[in-house]
Amino acid sequence: MISGADIMVKCLQAEGVDTVFGYPGATICPFYDSLYDSDIRHILVRQEQNAAHAASGYARAKMKPGVCVATSGPGATNLITGIATAYCDSIPMIAITGQVKSDLLGRDVFQEADITGACESFTKHSYLVSKTEDIPRIFKEAFHIASTGRPGPVLIDIPMDMQTNMIESFDYPETVNIRGYKPNTKGHTIQVKKAVEMIRSSKRPIIVSGGGVLSSGAKLKLQKFAEITQIPVLSTMMGIGVMPSEHPLYLGMLGTHGRRCANKALHETDLAIVCGARLGDRAIASPDQMSERTKIIHIDIDPAEIGKNVTVDVPIVGDMNNVLRSLIESIEDYKIDDEWDAEVKDLKAHYQSKISTFEGYVEPRTLIGKLSSMLKRKAILCADVGQNQIWCANNFKIREGRFFTTGGMGTMGYSIPAAIGAKLGLSKRDVVVVCGDGSFQMSLNELSTIVQNDLNIKIIVMRNYRLGMVRELQDNMYNKRHSATILNDKPDIVALAKAYGIDSVEVSSNEDAEKYIGKIVESDKPFVLVCRVHPDTPSIL
Amino acid sequence: MKYTLSVLVENQAGVLSKISGLFSRRGFNIDSLAVGVTSDPTVSRITIVANGDEYVVEQLEKQLNKLIPVIKVKRLIDGEFISRELCLIKVHSPAAKRFEIIKIAELMGAKIVDVAANTITLEYCDTTEQIATLTDLVRPYGIREIVRTGTVAIDKGKSTVS
Ligand SMILES: Cc1ncc(C[n+]2csc(CCOP(=O)(O)OP(=O)(O)O)c2C)c(N)n1
Numbered sequence: 228m229i230s231g232a233d234i235m236v237k238c239l240q241a242e243g244v245d246t247v248f249g250y251p252g253a254t255i256c257p258f259y260d261s262l263y264d265s266d267i268r269h270i271l272v273r274q275e276q277n278a279a280h281a282a283s284g285y286a287r288a289k290m291k292p293g294v295c296v297a298t299s300g301p302g303a304t305n306l307i308t309g310i311a312t313a314y315c316d317s318i319p320m321i322a323i324t325g326q327v328k329s330d331l332l333g334r335d336v337f338q339e340a341d342i343t344g345a346c347e348s349f350t351k352h353s354y355l356v357s358k359t360e361d362i363p364r365i366f367k368e369a370f371h372i373a374s375t376g377r378p379g380p381v382l383i384d385i386p387m388d389m390q391t392n393m394i395e396s397f398d399y400p401e402t403v404n405i406r407g408y409k410p411n412t413k414g415h416t417i418q419v420k421k422a423v424e425m426i427r428s429s430k431r432p433i434i435v436s437g438g439g440v441l442s443s444g445a446k447l448k449l450q451k452f453a454e455i456t457q458i459p460v461l462s463t464m465m466g467i468g469v470m471p472s473e474h475p476l477y478l479g480m481l482g483t484h485g486r487r488c489a490n491k492a493l494h495e496t497d498l499a500i501v502c503g504a505r506l507g508d509r510a511i512a513s514p515d516q517m518s519e520r521t522k523i524i525h526i527d528i529d530p531a532e533i534g535k536n537v538t539v540d541v542p543i544v545g546d547m548n549n550v551l552r553s554l555i556e557s558i559e560d561y562k563i564d565d566e567w568d569a570e571v572k573d574l575k576a577h578y579q580s581k582i583s584t585f586e587g588y589v590e591p592r593t594l595i596g597k598l599s600s601m602l603k604r605k606a607i608l609c610a611d612v613g614q615n616q617i618w619c620a621n622n623f624k625i626r627e628g629r630f631f632t633t634g635g636m637g638t639m640g641y642s643i644p645a646a647i648g649a650k651l652g653l654s655k656r657d658v659v660v661v662c663g664d665g666s667f668q669m670s671l672n673e674l675s676t677i678v679q680n681d682l683n684i685k686i687i688v689m690r691n692y693r694l695g696m697v698r699e700l701q702d703n704m705y706n707k708r709h710s711a712t713i714l715n716d717k718p719d720i721v722a723l724a725k726a727y728g729i730d731s732v733e734v735s736s737n738e739d740a741e742k743y744i745g746k747i748v749e750s751d752k753p754f755v756l757v758c759r760v761h762p763d764t765p766s767i768l
Numbered sequence: 769m770k771y772t773l774s775v776l777v778e779n780q781a782g783v784l785s786k787i788s789g790l791f792s793r794r795g796f797n798i799d800s801l802a803v804g805v806t807s808d809p810t811v812s813r814i815t816i817v818a819n820g821d822e823y824v825v826e827q828l829e830k831q832l833n834k835l836i837p838v839i840k841v842k843r844l845i846d847g848e849f850i851s852r853e854l855c856l857i858k859v860h861s862p863a864a865k866r867f868e869i870i871k872i873a874e875l876m877g878a879k880i881v882d883v884a885a886n887t888i889t890l891e892y893c894d895t896t897e898q899i900a901t902l903t904d905l906v907r908p909y910g911i912r913e914i915v916r917t918g919t920v921a922i923d924k925g926k927s928t929v930s
């Protein structure tokens with residue numbers, strides 16, 4: 228005989244899960260008790276939302292589903308923001324929540340919350356377990372759904388009695404068969420052919436790549452496609468890292484906070500080849516104008532994204548790897564026009580931004596640029612949300628590393644827990660956080676998790692004493708009326724970090740900042756570097 | 769534009785709320801929705817009649833298809849399917865008017881399922897348009913209550929949704 232809780236652990240092991248992030252409570256205790264005897268590493272976060280964010284960082288690092296666990300009621304509702312963030316950012320995740328005993332469901336008993344109902348619109352799928360026998364099938368399906376097609380979070384809500392019930396034996400299914408879920412990965416041959424013809428007949432093509440290229444593991448194929456054809460590449464925020472930032476064909480991030488040369492190129496193109504990007508409003512402010520100006524080929528694994536935000540000429544539903552492979556095969560002899568090539572190079576040179584500095588403060592954009600070269604080639608940068616995120620997106624120079632941020636949901640407080648997940652997933656990599664003073668305070672409790680698990684994560688806090696990005700919006704749109712965007716000069720972040728047992732300094736010049744970064748990258752201990760940034764430093768140029 | 773969708777779904781708890789939630793969340797208006805099990809007891813069929821332009825319908829089909837318990841979505845083509853709705857109408861009918869109402873029912877092919885001192889209840893199964901005609905005809909007498917099932921629809925000829 229075997230308990231539901233033991234089965235849950237065995238299912239995780241069968242899926243090759245070695246790390247889970249969570250926070251216990253009464254209704255998930257049977258599972259935690261079984262976990263205690265297993266070889267699965269449990270990372271105790273300090274708030275459930277961060278368990279989900281950490282699972283997201285882990286998933287992005289390992290390219291497989293991250294797992295987070297919480298108890299029923301408040302534990303589960305605390306997970307919600309993290310689950311919704313993973314959904315918007317298309318991150319594969321399994322969220323496991325304890326639930327009150329099944330015979331008490333619907334009676335509003337202590338710590339009962341309808342979590343599957345609450346998460347309905349931002350989970351890829353959810354299960355409320357009603358038979359212990361179903362647990363293996365549900366786990367098998369959940370991992371399959373989370374990691375295939377367009378990745379996303381799957382929630383498994385497990386009443387306590389389902390965990391304690393004993394059944395005959397454990398048998399993990401080898402295959403899944405879900406009638407209503409058969410993602411099309413192939414990429415329709417006729418559509419690919421149409422796309423090739425369209426590329427051949429275009430004069431000024433451009434590639435717009437998004438997070439889908441990264442999550443499908445197709446970034447090298449995308450680079451190859453760009454290199455053979457010499458088509459220039461832009462990326463969305465979620466797509467940062469598809470090309471090395473210094474690649475001659477890469478023009479940077481597009482959109483409201485993107486690079487001017489990228490937006491300009493998008494304006495001048497006659498064919499946008501959109502790869503794994505949903506073209507949300509931050510990327511394309513006026514989709515109608517774009518469809519009028521240029522032809523669009525849209526490649527995505529999720530058919531519902533195609534034609535949702537922009538009108539498309541050639542839709543291709545499929546896995547980026549397959550579609551790019553077919554495109555590469557049939558376009559080897561094609562090269563873009565010299566004229567367009569020259570124009571793009573010109574754009575790139577012309578729009579080099581000049582950065583103004585403030586005496587007595589760190590200039591964050593220059594510092595981020597410098598930071599890139601001081602880290603190992605494969606470093607992972609976790610950027611939070613706000614001006615700090617934009618500074619990173621436009622100035623961090625990726626070589627073979629990664630850039631983790633929440634471009635889809637924009638959830639403040641993401642960076643620190645995501646870095647915890649990333650470091651636990653890829654322990655040899657340099658993992659650096661850049662966050663604002665507002666976002667830092669949304670997840671600073673996780674400093675404790677960092678220390679407890681001895682994680683070598685460097686945190687750079689851009690301290691402008693402001694909710695900078697919103698303040699900037701108020702400057703531009705609300706007559707400089709700074710309603711609720713001024714932070715005071717407390718807490719003393721250096722003292723706070725030290726209270727957690729992490730060494731920290733505050734600097735107010737790039738020279739000092741670089742000096743410290745040079746030192747701390749050599750150490751294997753975490754560090755909090757507080758950079759004083761002038762509040763008038765703009766997000767972009 | 770009015771359109772009719774036939775949706776095959778897993779016959780499990782919670783599926784209907786997923787579907788109706790999707791409509792309200794994305795701002796799509798449903799005219800009617802009818803659910804019932806199919807010849808396969810594990811599969812239910814939902815017929816949805818809704819309003820919207822081509823963009824809306826296409827989005828809706830795609831979003832429905834994205835739901836894991838949704839097995840198949842088919843948009844029925846105008847003129848190529850039969851649709852029916854059942855309704856029960858309780859009409860105010862003092863003795864003096866009873867005969868007139870019975871005449872209307874006969875004319876329209878509605879069944880009289882209950883007669884009481886001051887009311888007559890009609891059962892009518894037809895298209896939404898025919899139901900509108902019948903209700904228009906009996907409205908002058910005073911409709912006490914009306915209850916409708918929502919439209920169910922099936923393809924003409926040998927075409928099926930499966
Ligand atoms: C959870 C959450 N709440 C509110 C916001 C709205 N918001 C976007 S940026 C921002 C300011 C961020 O301030 P800070 O972290 O100090 O970064 P800065 O812009 O100053 O670099 C706010 C409040 C958000 N994105 N996420």
Ligand SMILES: [Mg+2]
Binds near residue numbers: 693
């Ligand atoms: Mg700030």
